Amino acid sequence: MTEVIVNAQAPLQYDSGQRNLLDFLEKQQHTLNFQCREGFCGACRCTLISGQVRYLQEPLAYVRRGEFLPCCSVPASNIEIEIPK
Numbered sequence: 001m002t003e004v005i006v007n008a009q010a011p012l013q014y015d016s017g018q019r020n021l022l023d024f025l026e027k028q029q030h031t032l033n034f035q036c037r038e039g040f041c042g043a044c045r046c047t048l049i050s051g052q053v054r055y056l057q058e059p060l061a062y063v064r065r066g067e068f069l070p071c072c073s074v075p076a077s078n079i080e081i082e083i084p085k
Contacts, residue, residue: 005049005080006030014075020056021070025083032070032083039072046070051079 003011006025018024022044025032034044042061046068053073063069068081 002075003078004075005078007082008080011078016074018074021053021073021075025070030083034071037071039069042069044069044071046084047082049080049082052076053079 002014002016004014004021004024005011006028012028015024015027018027022032022034022037032044032046035041036043039055039057039059039061042059042063045061045063048066048068052075053068054076055073057072059069059072061069
C-alpha cells in the first residue's frame with residue numbers, strides 16, 4: 001500500500017478507491033484551497049517533498065518544479081507532501 005505523509009505527520013495509507021489525491025486528503029480531514037478540481041486553476045497547489053505523483057490528466061495550470069496539483073493526480077510511489085497554510 002502507498003503511504004502519504006502530510007506536513008510531517010504520521011503516514012496515511014492511500015485509499016486507491018479515491019478519485020485523486022484531493023479527494024483522499026479531504027477524506028482525511030485536511031483542508032486545501034481548490035476551485036476547479038480539474039487542474040485548470042492551480043488553487044490546490046502543494047509541495048512534493050519526496051516521491052512521485054502521476055497525473056490523471058495533464059494540468060493546464062502552471063506547476064513549478066517540486067509542486068503538484070492533488071486535484072488531478074494520484075501517488076505513483078510513497079510520497080511526502082506539504083499543504084500550504
